[in-house]
Amino acid sequence: MEVICSNNVITIRLLEKNNKDIECLYSWLNNKDVYEFYGDSKEKSFTFVKQKYENKIEDHTTYPCIIEYKKNNIGYVQFYSINNKNYELTEEQFANITNKSDKIFAIDIFIAEQGYRNKGIGTETIKLLNKTLFEKYNANVIVIDPKVNNLRAIACYKKCGFKECFIAKQREEKDGIKYDNLIMKIEK
Numbered sequence: 001m002e003v004i005c006s007n008n009v010i011t012i013r014l015l016e017k018n019n020k021d022i023e024c025l026y027s028w029l030n031n032k033d034v035y036e037f038y039g040d041s042k043e044k045s046f047t048f049v050k051q052k053y054e055n056k057i058e059d060h061t062t063y064p065c066i067i068e069y070k071k072n073n074i075g076y077v078q079f080y081s082i083n084n085k086n087y088e089l090t091e092e093q094f095a096n097i098t099n100k101s102d103k104i105f106a107i108d109i110f111i112a113e114q115g116y117r118n119k120g121i122g123t124e125t126i127k128l129l130n131k132t133l134f135e136k137y138n139a140n141v142i143v144i145d146p147k148v149n150n151l152r153a154i155a156c157y158k159k160c161g162f163k164e165c166f167i168a169k170q171r172e173e174k175d176g177i178k179y180d181n182l183i184m185k186i187e188k
């Protein structure tokens with residue numbers, strides 16, 4: 001098990017290729033509470049999920065991680081180093097959030113298990129990960145991109161110290177509809 005960071009109750013560790021981790025993802029990504037705000041509502045087969053996430057493990061550009069709370073798998077977070085191309089922003093928008101010399105990471109997160117949302121765990125998890133990205137991965141800036149209608153996520157990210165930068169119009173497609181993202185950032 002490769003731990004990225006942990007405190008008394010929360011551990012963020014790399015996703016593993018074993019059935020338990022992939023089964024969790026399979027069930028989570030097909031859970032309405034998750035796909036309402038993360039991914040799309042199309043039914044995902046076990047094979048699809050296994051292939052997609054095993055590719056993430058293998059390609060080493062994204063760090064795909066399981067969030068454990070008191071040793072139970074409760075959700076997923078991934079982080080990756082970004083530029084304007086792999087983050088789907090224009091050069092102008094990108095210049096808005098960062099200097100050329102900055103090392104920038106992006107985070108995507110969901111808490112899937114019933115009973116673990118709205119309890120401050122998302123905030124605690126992101127704060128823990130931010131600290132690690134700043135201290136161990138030499139990040140200068142971290143960005144996150146909730147849909148503008150995801151008020152809970154935005155409230156959570158503000159509690160973590162993220163500031164609103166701008167709205168990227170029609171940047172995220174879900175179920176054939178394009179949504180606006182609020183681009184938020186936190187600096188070291």
Ligand SMILES: CC(C)(COP(=O)(O)OP(=O)(O)OC[C@H]1O[C@@H](n2cnc3c(N)ncnc32)[C@H](O)[C@@H]1OP(=O)(O)O)[C@@H](O)C(=O)NCCC(=O)NCCS
Nearest residue numbers: 037110111117118119120121122123146151152153155156
């Ligand atoms: C977004 C998510 C990671 C946040 O984690 P969490 O543990 O639920 O969040 P927290 O409890 O730390 O903070 C949520 C805050 O939002 C507030 N909130 C909840 N519902 C809200 C709503 N509809 N409107 C505004 N604020 C809301 C809560 O009151 C809380 O703030 P408070 O502590 O000041 O009261 C989690 O809810 C989740 O995984 N949601 C489903 C998937 C998702 O949205 N992923 C993010 C995609 S960008």
